[in-house]
Amino acid sequence: MSVHDAEAVVVGGGLAGMAAAIAVAAAGLRTLHLAPPAPADRRTSALMMPIVEYLRTAGLIEAPAAMGHALTQIRIIDATNRLIRAPETLFDARESGLEAFGWNFANSKLLERFQTVAEQQDNLERRNLSVTGLSHRSDGSELTLADGTTIRAPLIVGADGKKSLIRAASGFRARENGFTQAALVCDLDLARPIGGTSIEFHYQQGPFTLVPAGDNRANLVWIDERAVLQEVQAGGKERLLPMLAEKSQRLFGRVELATPAHVFPLSTLSVDKAGDRGVVLVGEAAHAFPPIGAQGLNLGLRDVADLADVLAGVDRSAPRWAEQVSQSYATRRTTDLARTGGMVDTLFRSLLSEMLPAQALRAGGLWALKLLPPLRRQAFSIGMGLR
Numbered sequence: 001m002s003v004h005d006a007e008a009v010v011v012g013g014g015l016a017g018m019a020a021a022i023a024v025a026a027a028g029l030r031t032l033h034l035a036p037p038a039p040a041d042r043r044t045s046a047l048m049m050p051i052v053e054y055l056r057t058a059g060l061i062e063a064p065a066a067m068g069h070a071l072t073q074i075r076i077i078d079a080t081n082r083l084i085r086a087p088e089t090l091f092d093a094r095e096s097g098l099e100a101f102g103w104n105f106a107n108s109k110l111l112e113r114f115q116t117v118a119e120q121q122d123n124l125e126r127r128n129l130s131v132t133g134l135s136h137r138s139d140g141s142e143l144t145l146a147d148g149t150t151i152r153a154p155l156i157v158g159a160d161g162k163k164s165l166i167r168a169a170s171g172f173r174a175r176e177n178g179f180t181q182a183a184l185v186c187d188l189d190l191a192r193p194i195g196g197t198s199i200e201f202h203y204q205q206g207p208f209t210l211v212p213a214g215d216n217r218a219n220l221v222w223i224d225e226r227a228v229l230q231e232v233q234a235g236g237k238e239r240l241l242p243m244l245a246e247k248s249q250r251l252f253g254r255v256e257l258a259t260p261a262h263v264f265p266l267s268t269l270s271v272d273k274a275g276d277r278g279v280v281l282v283g284e285a286a287h288a289f290p291p292i293g294a295q296g297l298n299l300g301l302r303d304v305a306d307l308a309d310v311l312a313g314v315d316r317s318a319p320r321w322a323e324q325v326s327q328s329y330a331t332r333r334t335t336d337l338a339r340t341g342g343m344v345d346t347l348f349r350s351l352l353s354e355m356l357p358a359q360a361l362r363a364g365g366l367w368a369l370k371l372l373p374p375l376r377r378q379a380f381s382i383g384m385g386l387r
C-alpha cells in the first residue's frame with residue numbers, strides 16, 4: 001500500500017491507538033498508522049471481562065492467563081478516621097456467576113502483543129512519525145507530518161492521548177480539569193501472596209490500591225496530594241518502604257520495591273462529541289479521569305469496539321462515507337462516555353470529600369452494596385461496562 005492510498009490514518013501508538021489501527025485495518029480499510037516512539041509504559045491495566053472477551057474475539061490477545069493475572073475479588077477497607085465510615089466490604093466475582101471480574105495485564109505486554117498482531121495485517125502500514133498539523137479539505141483531512149510531508153485521507157482516528165493535536169486542530173470542544181492529587185505507581189513484592197484479590201485502602205487523601213500481579217507481586221496505585229507523593233518518591237527507598245508498609249496496614253508483612261516509583265499527574269477530560277467531519281477520537285484523546293475503578297483503558301477499548309462496529313456497516317463507495325462514520329461513531333459513544341466519566345468523577349469526589357453528607361452517602365452506599373446482593377450485582381455490571 002502506498003501511504004497516499006490510505007482510506008484511514010490512525011494517529012498515536014499507545015494501547016488505544018494500536019488497538020484502533022488493528023480494528024480499522026481488520027474492517028478492510030487501507031490503513032496508515034502514525035506511531036512515533038514513546039517512553040516505555042510501566043503501568044498495568046485491570047481490564048474487565050467484557051473487554052477481555054472483545055480482545056479475544058478480535059484476535060488482539062489469546063488466552064488471558066498466558067499474559068495476565070485474574071482478578072477474582074475486590075476488598076475495600078475504609079482507612080479514614082472520619083466520623084461516618086464505611087464497612088469493610090468484599091466483592092467476589094463468583095457471586096455474579098463469573099470466574100473473575102477481569103484480568104490485570106502489564107501495558108508493555110499488551111503493547112508487544114498488539115504489535116505482533118499489527119505486523120500480520122497486509123493493509124496496515126506503520127510509520128514512526130508524529131503529526132504536526134491537520135486541516136480539513138472537501139475530500140477528507142490533510143495531515144502534516146514531522147518530516148514536512150503531507151498525507152490526505154477520508155477518515156482520521158485521533159488516538160494521540162490527553163494533549164491530542166488531532167482533537168485541538170479539528171476544533172472539538174474539550175473540558176479539562178486538573179487535580180492537586182497525583183498517582184504513584186510501582187510494583188511491590190510482598191511477604192505473603194495476594195492471590196486474586198485487589199485491595200483498596202480508602203484514605204482521606206485518596207485510595208491506596210494493590211492489584212494482584214501473580215504470587216507475591218502487586219501493582220500499587222497510590223493516589224494522594226502530588227506534593228506528598230513527589231516528596232516520598234524523592235526520598236528513595238528509605239522514605240518509601242516504611243510509608244508503603246504503613247499504608248498497606250502491614251497486611252502482607254514486609255514490602256519490597258520491585259520497580260522504581262513513577263508519579264502521574266491526574267486530571268479529567270471530556271469532549272462534547274467524539275466524532276465529526278471524518279475525524280473520530282479514541283482513548284484519552286476523548287476522555288481521561290483518575291485511575292479509580294479501572295475505567296480508562298476499558299473505556300478506550302470500548303471506543304475501538306464501537307468504531308469497528310460502525311465501520312462494519314458502512315458502504316465505502318458512497319460519497320462522504322467517512323463523514324457518516326464519524327457522525328455514527330459520535331452518536332454511539334455519547335451515553336457510555338457520559339455515564340463512565342460521570343461515575344468516576346462522582347466516585348473520586350466522594351472519596352475525597354470532607355463534607356458529612358457526602359461521607360454518609362458513600363458509607364451508606366457501601367453498606368447497601370454489602371447487604372444487598374442484587375444491588376451489588378448491578379453495581380458490578382455498571383463498573384465492568386456491561387451494555
Ligand SMILES: Cc1cc2nc3c(=O)[nH]c(=O)nc-3n(C[C@H](O)[C@H](O)[C@H](O)COP(=O)(O)OP(=O)(O)OC[C@H]3O[C@@H](n4cnc5c(N)ncnc54)[C@H](O)[C@@H]3O)c2cc1C
Pocket residue numbers: 011012013014015016017034035036037038043044045046047129130131132159160161162164165183185221264282283284285291294295296297298299300
Ligand atoms: C496510574 C494509572 C493507572 C491506570 N490503570 C488503569 C487500569 O487499571 N485499567 C484501565 O482501564 N485504565 C487504567 N488507566 C488508564 C489507561 O492507562 C489509559 O486510559 C490508557 O493508557 C490511554 O491510552 P491511549 O492510547 O489513549 O493514550 P496514550 O497511552 O497517552 O497514547 C497516546 C499516544 O499518542 C502519541 N502521540 C501524541 N501526540 C502525537 C502526535 N502529534 N502524532 C502522533 N502520535 C502522537 C504518543 O506518543 C502516545 O504514544 C490508568 C492510568 C493511570 C495514570
